[in-house]
Amino acid sequence: MPIVAGKSHRWRLIGAHGFLIALVLATSFPLAMVLSISLRPGNFASGSLIPDQISFEHWRLAFGISYVDVDGRVVLPPFPVMRWLWNSVKVAGVAASLIVALSTTAAYAFSRLKFRARTATLNTIVLLQMFPPVLALVAIYAIFEVIGAHVSWLGVDSLPSVVIAYLGQVALYVWTIKGYFDTIPAEIEEAAMVDGATPFQAFRRVLLPMAVPILAVVFILSFIWCIIEYPVASVLLQSEDRLTLAVGSRLYLYEQRYLWGDFAAAAVLSGLPITAVFLLAQRWMVSGLTSGGLKG
């Protein structure tokens, strides 16, 4: 923004740079630190930010490979990190696909079709999405205990139960997708219907292809949400094999068994792809949300 450049201008600039650099250092300190810790030998070793001695022992363990330490003992990986990552990806992938499918059709109805109590239903959905699932943890647990008594693969301590519990996110995304559909003129589909398309064909072949950006955005947002979700997964999952990454990571840092180095490697390993996806999606999200169906 244009600002009068007075005598103090130079000093202000230097001050601003100083402040920003200090803040960037403070912000990236934990991230740099965890990278450094993952490369240091041992779990208690403390040293400078740039490790004097680089060791890949924690990285080997994170990948599930055991190694032989200096005393000749074989150190086994403490936790199945790759397994957890795979569990997380499975749960998030399935849940995000179902969320997109369920919310897209509902959003189409809200955007295009006329039915009774449309506004009231929409407002209810807006209110409902404000209640995070963490408030209903006990109920979620109790519900899956009942289900598990009849259908054991869908009970407590199973990955499908977590997927089902995550579908509550649908309420959040119906609204997002509907907003995007509203920006696409209905005339395009009406033209298709004049040419003999059924409403479903108009939806499938005309509207959906134009809505791919928002579907991708919703998929990525819900995927990331599922990956980093902690409370529901921590209540529903118990056995070590079935944990998701978010629940499992906590096991590293118990006061009695403090695996700082191993945690650091696992955190970098699993955090990097998610961070990368998020940064890429961020760009996409902005363009996906701002560009409508009509270009130019």
Place this chain on the structure above:
Amino acid sequence: MQPRYRRIGSRIAVALAALVALVSVYQLYLGGNLALAAACTAGFGLAFYVFTARRTYTYRYLFPGLAGIAMFTVLPLAYTVWIGFTNYSSKNLLTFERATEVVLGEVYERSSVRYQFTLRAAEHGFRIVLRTGGDDEAEAGAGSGSGSAARPPTEFITEALALTNTAPQRVAVVPLGGIDPGEPLPLKDVIARRDAIRAVTVLFPDGAAATMASLREFTPYQALYQRNPDGSLTNRQTGGRLTPNFQTGFYETATGDQIQPGFRVYVGADNYVRVFTDGKFRGPFLRVFVWTVVFAAASVIFTAGLGMLLAELLAWESLRFAGLYRVLLFLPYAVPSFISILVFKGLFNRNFGEINLILDGLLGLRPNWTGNALLARGMILIVNTWLGYPYFMLICTGLQKSISHDLYEASALAGAGPLTNFFQITWPLIRKPLTPLLVSSFAFNFNNFVIIYLLTQGRPDFLDTNVPAGETDILVSYTYRIAFEDSGQQFGLACAIATLIFAVVATLSVINLRLTRANVEERR
């Protein structure tokens, strides 16, 4: 012809789906859960109606999404409210039916009758031979009334048993009759296999059962309680009666003693009364509530304040590398929060944490971040600010871009400085669109379970209460601890508190809806 095939195909598909639905409902029905079976039938019925009737065409699009919201959002919320009115806890864990089954499953030893047992080698494994002594049979016969033991001394024998594992098994015995069981094995063979023998329940032809009582004896046992037509249970041993008490959720004796396990019952507003009047719960609840509000408000102020300041600074045209700063400062938002919170937990560790190492080196301090209430709260706010400011930086940058440049040019001509610019132009213009986001952020932090639980788990704990609560607990983490960490597992109480949180969230949501709508209307 294609549409016709398609129609036939879709009918077959519908029929198959209906078949699958019916079979699964029938399974539920057989499993004894009538309510669940009825609910599923209703749900499937509605689904088939919507997807086959012509007049419900619109609802075909709506149904999957709305059904999903009803099942996965509304049901858990409604069920939470309902549990808040029950005594669901580790003491009253089961349904009434299950609790009755458990009580009826209790057995007692009829110690007056003893069967001497011996182990005999068989071709494949071993056989157990039981022999009733002739002395006490009359007494036993009178006690049970079955008459089985009133016969002259008899011997019974099992089929050949492997006796290699300790999994419980039930084995029928037959009268020895003319079978030659071979010689009894010495006691050391019995001792070697005593765990396997202990797992064996023998069933007599008349339906009585017996298990191993000692290395030489089996004793028969019998169900302790008998169900009466009015729902009460009679104790066969003492003759006393148990009646189910639907106020307390226990079977009770005539003198009011409660029999474990209890069952879930509706207790009205008891949980709420406890939260607000019982000193044991009221004290921690109020302290936790105050900290929840302080934490949420402070988080909003810090994250929004820092985010806004950065957005302003980075919008300054003379500042070089603004793009680079923006990317670097955005980084905390992109890292998954469960990872960054755990990283901070490690960095703040009192003994091994890098932050204390640095502070120790520079100032000679080793603050106890997790043990001291004030420091723990400070640590939480530092971490939450780190996590949250990029969001507001992003939002404020966006809002500021929508402000017309002319305004700033005019103010520059008038000789205004950055502070005047902010307070006279930027803030008045971004205040309205920003307010709903601030309220959302408050609501989010009000329920920000993850940061509390992963960073401190609510610790340090209050020393003067016996419910699990700590200085850094917010309401959601407090309910989590009541429900899942306390040995009492007071689900009912936890759900009552969760219902109170619902009220707060609902109020915030309505405020937000109003604010957003007001903004939209103003723009029109």
